[in-house]
Amino acid sequence: MNRLLWCLFFLAISQSIYAQRAGIYQFEKNLEEESGQFPALKVLKEAGIFQEDVLPELKNAKRSVYVFEKNYGLQFDNRAANGFLRDSYTIEIYFKFSALDSWKRVIDFKNRKSDNGCYIYDGKLNFYNFALGTRAPVRANEYTHYVISRNGKTKQLKMYVDGESKVEFTDQNDEGVIDEDGVLNFFHDDLIVKEEASAGAVALIKIFDYVVEPTEVKKSYLKLNESVLKKPTVPSVATSPPLANPPPEAKTPAKAADLPPKEPSLVLSGQVQNETTRKPVKQPTVLVLDKNNTEKQRLQGTDDGLFKIAFEVGQDVYFMVEADGFFPTSIHYTAKELTEKSKNGTIFTLKPVTISESIVLKNIRFVQGKPELLPESEEDLNRLWLFMRDNPAAEIELHGHTDNLGDFDLNLALSRQRVESVKAFLVSKGIASQRISGRGFGSTRPIANNNREETRPLNRRVEFVIKKLK
CATH class of the missing domain: 3.30.1330.60 (OmpA-like domain)
Structure with a gap:
């Protein structure tokens, strides 16, 4: 009987040791983990700022987020967490990048000693240099629900966006496992290849010491408002209360002739920069094309690479940007992206041409x-x-x-x-x-x-x- 009690005691101890756990970082004006059981995230390079931002997938609620500049990342210290993150895990992030014009690092497992790791590349999820997913709903300046999981037994690594699996491969060489440095880096990449990071903002990071099943990943995305918003929030745009007695004409659908005139034009301002040095490109040429590559507008930028173009609301726009000594680049903005860019401005980059490159x-x-x-x-x-x-x-x-x-x-x-x-x-x-x-x-x-x-x-x-x- 005593032996049975001892067995039950040790079984209970082992279960508590290997209980599934999760560290949750909510960025409510600090980098602390909410339970206090895990270390605070460390700042890489320089600290960002905390500010309120609109989270569109959460009914346009406003919430505190951590805003970082390009290559100003964050680090999870697995050593301080007593080796919490092992070869089986799930990492969930709700974040946005300001630029997606090239490779942009999301997660680095090897503390900047390797170029391998998690990227977003041309709107696709990528684990360089092993797997590239199909195009995902990842756009510049829009929040993305991003998940990566790894099964230590099968070595299957999966990557999701908005609850949908986009990448899956066998990680035979343990590229998706933290190395002897014992740290996990987010949004930071400046050793092997330059310019593979973006400015952005993050609202949530969850780190699990187990594999979250695909159905649960989907549920997590669908219930973002419950996991990200911990308290009631006020919608970012106030709405007027409905009229108690609306006039009769309000009940009748408007005819085409009664519709208000077309909205005024959008004005897109921006700068063309050298992709390598980030310095302005002198007097670039910006061409506006239609989807058939027919030229619609052409303008010359200033000596500081600045330009300004007016567009009608509600149209997709295709650009071709040229400058002496640079290889041309092409850019496509949807009508929605163009509207957003018109508010904040945009930057086009050109690659300098070099002999033998x-x-x-x-x-x-x-x-x-x-x-x-x-x-x-x-x-x-x-x-x-x-x-x-x-x-x-x-x-x-x-x-x-x-x-x-x-x-x-x-x-x-x-x-x-x-x-x-x-x-x-x-x-x-x-x-x-x-x-x-x-x-x-x-x-x-x-x-x-x-x-x-x-x-x-x-x-x-x-x-x-x-x-x-x-």
């Missing part, structure tokens, strides 16, 4: 196994054409690459044929053929994991190297 044309796509260009390639092809047109002395070398599916020699030949397809496009637009040379590398120079279907397309690409500029 390889530039990846990210959106050039081909028919599977063939050299034929797909229609979605037109935007990047036009950018390359504009560069060649505006830099008449420039000479380039195109590099073709494939994934590793199929025969090696056939892939090598295919990469050369794809180079010729891009060259033919440029020649058809008036670029002299002698200014364009090319090489095919087949599958010999991958930039992404060839073992996953999600990342394999990144290896089917065309790059170009500037051989001569002036």
Whole structure:
């Protein structure tokens, strides 16, 4: 009987030791964990500020959030938490980034010693360099419910946005596990590759020492108002009470002729900056295009890279931005994004061109196994054409690459044929053929994991190297 009691006692002790726990950070004007059982988050680089912000998924309620500048991140000290975060975990974040124009780091497990980790890339969730998800509802200056979980036994790592699974892969090399430094970094990335962080704001971080099931992840998103808002809040926009006796005409639907006139134009102000130095680009050219790449407006920026353009309300807008000595860039704003940008301004960045530097044309796509260009390639092809047109002395070398599916020699030949397809496009637009040379590398120079279907397309690409500029 005594032995049975001892067994029950030790069983109770073991269950309490391994009970599932969660640390919750609400950012109510401090970086403390709400239960007091876990360490406060540490500031990386410089401290941000606490301010009230509108949380649209919470019925536009206002709440305290932590606002950080680019590369001013936060750190969870797992050593101070006695190794709380192990190889099985779930991390839930409700946050927003100000810029999503390139790779933006969300979570770093290796304390800035590796480029691998969680990013948002071109609206897609990405665990570099192992998995790339489909496009997710992640937009600049809009809050996102973001979750990553890892099962220590199966090593399955999953990433979610707004309750929906977007990435799943087997983390064989423990890239998603905290290393010997014992820290977890958020929003901070400045050692391996520069400019891979964004300013933004965070309203909630939860860290669980277990895997939260997909159904619970979905519930957590659907019940954000319960988990993020701990007390009643006042809507950010006051509404007038309904009239007790509305006039008769208020009950009759308005006819088209009775509708108010169209809203006044929006004015978008901004600056064009050097992507590398973040300094203003002198006298950039900003083109406004329609969805068919037909030019609608063209204006010249100032010596400080400043510009201002007026638009009608309710339209999508496509931009092409150029400047001498830089590679053109293209930007698309939805009508909603344009309205938001008109309030706060925007920044366009241009990549300076450098002799012998390889530039990846990210959106050039081909028919599977063939050299034929797909229609979605037109935007990047036009950018390359504009560069060649505006830099008449420039000479380039195109590099073709494939994934590793199929025969090696056939892939090598295919990469050369794809180079010729891009060259033919440029020649058809008036670029002299002698200014364009090319090489095919087949599958010999991958930039992404060839073992996953999600990342394999990144290896089917065309790059170009500037051989001569002036």
